[in-house]
Amino acid sequence: MTDNSAWDDVNWDLDFESFEWMVHLAACFNSHLPTNLPWAVWPDWSTDMPGFVVDDHRPGWLSALRLVHTHPRIAVAGNSITVTDSRGTARVLEDVDVSSRWWHVDVCSEWNVPLEVVAALDARHGPSPSHRFVPGQMEQICLGVDDDVLSYGLGLAVVLQAMLDGVVLFDKATDFHAARCRFCRETTYRQGLRGQGFEPGKEVVFTCGSCTSEPVTN
Numbered sequence: 001m002t003d004n005s006a007w008d009d010v011n012w013d014l015d016f017e018s019f020e021w022m023v024h025l026a027a028c029f030n031s032h033l034p035t036n037l038p039w040a041v042w043p044d045w046s047t048d049m050p051g052f053v054v055d056d057h058r059p060g061w062l063s064a065l066r067l068v069h070t071h072p073r074i075a076v077a078g079n080s081i082t083v084t085d086s087r088g089t090a091r092v093l094e095d096v097d098v099s100s101r102w103w104h105v106d107v108c109s110e111w112n113v114p115l116e117v118v119a120a121l122d123a124r125h126g127p128s129p130s131h132r133f134v135p136g137q138m139e140q141i142c143l144g145v146d147d148d149v150l151s152y153g154l155g156l157a158v159v160l161q162a163m164l165d166g167v168v169l170f171d172k173a174t175d176f177h178a179a180r181c182r183f184c185r186e187t188t189y190r191q192g193l194r195g196q197g198f199e200p201g202k203e204v205v206f207t208c209g210s211c212t213s214e215p216v217t218n
Ligand SMILES: [Zn+2]
Pocket: 181, 182, 183, 184, 185, 186, 207, 208, 209, 210, 211, 212
């Protein structure tokens, strides 16, 4: 079913190849629906917007487009989506299109985790020295759908929900441990094993990249 009046509200000044256009057109085609209902109409646009979406994945994309359009702390311009979390920090997803499956999100540029976030993480996981700071290795985290049959649109919706929350990204970025290479004795922080190995001399032992690539000679 095509609602012909959908075209009345279309802003023809937008870039037809942008994600912003996709959000806008979907909003026009679903504006007749009550605001509490999910969007159900895939826009009748011949070039299929920034990329082709198979029928099965369209409901997932419609839910992501609806979230972008309706949430007061999400904005879209061109191919960038800006999300402001509940603590007021704005983060940007760049180059958004329908073929995007994995998203790199900058958690924070400061070393220290805000004290109220540390308290929330301690309450959730038990106290951990990793909750107090975000080392360079963890500043940016990768989010997305690890399931081929799931619509990437649903994956984007999950990423946006994580970015709206003030704690979820820090929860992921503070899941790291202190490690020491068994060969060169260099210490570093590595993903996972939240808070383990922080006592001096008790670091988690591993083999670092440069020691792994050394030829084995006995
Ligand atoms: Zn090493």
